[in-house]
Amino acid sequence: MTSCRxxxxxxxxxxxxxxxxxxxxxxxxxxxxxxxxxxxxxxxLITTTLELAAACQRMGAHRFVTVDTExxxxxxxxxxxxVAQMASPEEAVVIDALAPGIDxxxxxxxxxxxxxxxxxxxARQDIxxxxxxxxxxxxxxxxxxxxxxVLGYGDSxxxxxxxQRITGDKLDKSHRFSDWARRPLSPAQLSYAISDVTxxxxxxxALVDDLKRQGRADWVEDEMRILTxxxxxxxxxxxxxxxxxxxxRKPKDLAVLIEVAAWREREAQSRDVPRSRVLKxxxxxxxxVQAPTTADKLRSLRSLxxxxxxxxxxxxxIAAVARGLSRDVKALPRPAGLRPAANGTxxxxxxxxxLRMTSERHHVAAKxxxxxxxxxxxxxxxxxxxxxxxxxxxxxxxxxxxALKHGKLALAIEKDKVITVERSAIAFP
Numbered sequence: 001m002t003s004c005r006x007x008x009x010x011x012x013x014x015x016x017x018x019x020x021x022x023x024x025x026x027x028x029x030x031x032x033x034x035x036x037x038x039x040x041x042x043x044x045l046i047t048t049t050l051e052l053a054a055a056c057q058r059m060g061a062h063r064f065v066t067v068d069t070e071x072x073x074x075x076x077x078x079x080x081x082x083v084a085q086m087a088s089p090e091e092a093v094v095i096d097a098l099a100p101g102i103d104x105x106x107x108x109x110x111x112x113x114x115x116x117x118x119x120x121x122x123a124r125q126d127i128x129x130x131x132x133x134x135x136x137x138x139x140x141x142x143x144x145x146x147x148x149x150v151l152g153y154g155d156s157x158x159x160x161x162x163x164q165r166i167t168g169d170k171l172d173k174s175h176r177f178s179d180w181a182r183r184p185l186s187p188a189q190l191s192y193a194i195s196d197v198t199x200x201x202x203x204x205x206a207l208v209d210d211l212k213r214q215g216r217a218d219w220v221e222d223e224m225r226i227l228t229x230x231x232x233x234x235x236x237x238x239x240x241x242x243x244x245x246x247x248x249r250k251p252k253d254l255a256v257l258i259e260v261a262a263w264r265e266r267e268a269q270s271r272d273v274p275r276s277r278v279l280k281x282x283x284x285x286x287x288x289v290q291a292p293t294t295a296d297k298l299r300s301l302r303s304l305x306x307x308x309x310x311x312x313x314x315x316x317x318i319a320a321v322a323r324g325l326s327r328d329v330k331a332l333p334r335p336a337g338l339r340p341a342a343n344g345t346x347x348x349x350x351x352x353x354x355l356r357m358t359s360e361r362h363h364v365a366a367k368x369x370x371x372x373x374x375x376x377x378x379x380x381x382x383x384x385x386x387x388x389x390x391x392x393x394x395x396x397x398x399x400x401x402x403a404l405k406h407g408k409l410a411l412a413i414e415k416d417k418v419i420t421v422e423r424s425a426i427a428f429p
Contacts, residue, residue, distance in 0.1 A: 044091065045190060047099040049106070055095075056106040059088045064117040065110070066200035067138070069126045070180040070193060077268045077275070081129050082180035083189075086110075087197035094193045098181065104133070111138035119204045121145050121159045121196075123227055131233040139228045144200065146223045147207040150216050152363030163199045166206045171195070219392050223368070226387075240265035246285035254332055256324035257288035263320040267313070278313075291321050347379040348372075351401055353411055357418040358397045369397050379405065 046052050059065045070083040084095040084107060097104060111118060111130050120126050123143040130138055148157050153165065160171040175192040211217045226232060241254075241261035248254045261284055268275045275281075283303040292298040298309040298318060308314050352375060359366035370378075370388035377384035378401055389398040400420060403409035410421045 044093045045185070046093050046095045047102065049101070049103040052095060052102065052104070053106040055086075055091075055093050056110040058091065059086060059093075060110055060113055060116055062088045062090075062116065064088075064119055064142070064204070066119040066197040066204065067111075067126065068120065068193070068196040068200070069129055070178075071125075071129060072179075072181055073274070075273070077272045078132050079125065079129050080181065081133060083185070083193055085193045085197045087194075087201060089201070092194050092198050094185075094190055096183075096185065098183065108134040108136060112136050114139060117142055119144065119200055121162070121200060121203070122156075124232070127227060128233050131230070137228045137230060137233070141224055141228060142204065142208075142220070143224065143227060144203050144207055146227075146368065147211060147220050149365035149368040150219045150223075151207065151210050151214065152365065155365045155367040157365075159196070159199075162203055167199065167202050169199065171199070222391050235265065235269070237262040237265035237269070244281055244284060246281065246288065248285075248288055251329035251332055252291065252325065253288045255327040255329060256291050256321050257284065258332070259320040259324035259327075260284050260287050260317060263316055267316075279317075287317060287321065288324075291325060293318060293321055293325070347405055348375050350404055350411065351375040351378060353418060354401060354404055354420070355397065357411075357420070358400070362396060364396070369393055370401075375401075378402070 044051075044055070046055055066087045068085050069081060070085075071079040071081050073079040081097045084097055084104075086093055086095070095104070095107060096102065108130065110116065111134070117140050118138045119142045121143065122145045123141055127138055127141070130136060144162065145157060145159075148162050149155065153162060160173060164170055172192075175189060178189050178192070180189070208217075211220060238258070241258045244257070244261060246257065248257055260279075264275055264279045264284060267278045271278070280303070283301070286301050286303040287298075290297070290301060292301065295309040295314060295318065298304065298314055351370075352372075355366050355370055355375065358364075359369060370386070370393065374384075374386040374388045377386050378388065378398075382402055382405075383389070387393055388401065400409055404411070404420075408423055410423055412419050412421050
């Protein structure tokens with residue numbers, strides 16, 4: 001089994017170079033910076049409820065803690081939390097979430113403490129775990145991946161790459177896919193887990209300083225509001241079709257897709273298995289297009305295993321198809337990325353050039369400004385509800401995107417670089 005993480009992790013000793021301690025919260029003892037050689041952090045494995053409560057109380061005295069989790073979800077719908085690790089400016093701990101009898105309530109209480117900032121890298125999956133287990137969202141939070149994208153480190157930069165660029169440390173990635181459910185945890189796994197949160201302190205300090213220097217702290221706060229919204233983590237079956245990359249062309253196809261994807265989502269949730277164990281994405285797309293209404297028609301689909309039409313799931317799919325076909329096509333949601341019939345592709349391609357130019361000029365990752373779906377929706381609708389047409393993104397990119405779409409702005413080449421030119425300033429022959 002492997003940990004289903006998107007970012008690379010590695011091993012580091014528990015001695016943190018160049019520690020900078022922030023002030024403690026009012027009413028606690030003030031912290032002072034100490035020489036690097038004088039600081040060695042204990043690596044503490046927590047396996048009992050009492051140990052966890054004491055550790056969370058100590059860490060709750062600081063203004064921030066760094067947090068990471070190790071989990072498995074290859075065979076389940078919901079992630080199985082195996083390990084959680086945290087670090088304050090004074091210590092680092094690994095919490096064995098699978099230890100017999102351990103109650104994680106103190107950990108979840110700390111995650112909800114509004115006086116302590118929780119620092120993550122690529123926070124979404126970690127927050128999803130807390131949401132599933134405790135029905136709460138950690139807040140306030142700081143996501144170093146998002147901050148790095150805002151500061152121009154690239155799209156979705158991995159943890160090991162960010163650590164190397166900021167601290168110069170090259171991380172060992174050999175334990176990224178450890179079996180975190182196996183016990184006992186090995187010393188190498190513990191060291192690896194600790195390294196996730198100790199390096200994260202240095203990264204956090206550096207990024208916060210850079211955000212303040214460039215006046216972009218508010219940009220990150222906008223992103224944190226999205227990450228801390230419960231809507232981000234609610235897995236409503238009726239919205240499951242939006243996660244599929246399949247593009248449907250006809251309203252009928254969309255109606256069937258919505259119903260079949262919702263059935264698959266409910267089935268996966270009830271059985272606690274991955275969606276692909278119920279029905280693969282290509283099969284969902286095939287069913288949406290072919291809309292089989294009988295067992296014979298279902299049997300003809302090559303994307304389904306032999307005999308599937310005779311199972312109870314076959315019957316359920318036929319019923320879902322029927323529900324889809326009976327839907328009012330005028331009331332269907334509008335798929336993200338729906339393009340104008342005439343010149344949509346050309347507009348999107350121009351917007352991609354503008355996005356790339358904006359990203360390079362302002363040293364902000366293109367992905368954090370706008371996605372391809374955002375561009376397609378802007379090409380189709382001037383008032384599309386996309387992040388690129390709101391807040392700082394609109395000021396940076398959105399207004400220019402609309403101007404380009406309507407011919408009020410042009411793209412040109414100057415000294416081998418793409419520039420924007422007001423149409424009124426162009427002299428036509």
